[in-house]
Amino acid sequence: MATRSVVAEVREITLAIELIEMGARLQLLETETSLSRDRLVKLYKELKGASPPKGMLPFSTDWFMTWQPNIHSSLFHAIYRFVSTHDPAQPTIQAIVKSYRLYLEHLGLHGDEPVLTLTRAWTLVRYFDSKMLQTTVCTRCGGRFVAHAYDSRPGYICGLCQPPSRAGKTRRAQFPDIARHTTAA
Ligand SMILES: [Zn+2]
Known part of the structure; x- marks a missing residue:
């Protein structure tokens, strides 16, 4: 014992x-x-070598809806779905850690900076578990993107297919996995 x-x-x-x-x-x-x-x-x-930051996590589901965070969250969640389906017996936190490493690895390959922190990724999974978030399918690329739950959006077009004008050049080549990991649900 x-x-x-x-x-x-x-x-x-x-x-x-x-x-x-x-x-x-x-x-x-x-x-x-x-x-x-x-x-x-x-x-x-x-x-x-320093104290942890104080205070509660300031996150809300809205953060995940803004343009770049939405793309990164959707990429992370696609990886997470893949990882947790592949090994359903593993504890959720292990699946999150594994998925987060893969997310960083993927961005590293493209020399891109992570937008999602581990804590945000964890929060994202919790929002999905508590049914505050879901994925919605882009009608143009077929990828699954993070969305508010119960917010059905017919004709939805994702932030990669239709980036806001302030976003500059579309950098969709960096996120091919979103579409690839998401064969029709
Ligand atoms: Zn799309």
Whole structure:
């Protein structure tokens, strides 16, 4: 029994370290591990050399609807659907971590900066789980994009097919996976 709890604790600490190194906020760490707030703060300081930012996460579903965040969120969520379907038994947080690494890797290939932080990606998955968000299919490219739940948009065209004029050149070549990972639902 004692041995088992030590192993469980090591697992929790390993997970916390991985999450902190990927930029997780304290609120995420408190939700996803059973370590005390004090221990998490200590761990955070040790790894980052600074205290974790204070305060609640300011996120709302609206952030995910703005142009560039919507494209990045949709890319991340396409990867996440792929990862979680591939291994349905894995804990959600592991699927998020794996998907987030793939998201960063994908952007790295194109020399593009990530827009989504790990904490935002985690929040996105939680919004989907609580049915606040869903995906909607672009009628032009067939890709699935993050949208408000219960907001049916006939004739929807995504931000890649129809970028706002302020966005400059369309950079759709960087996001081919959105369409590719999403064979008709
Ligand atoms: Zn489209």
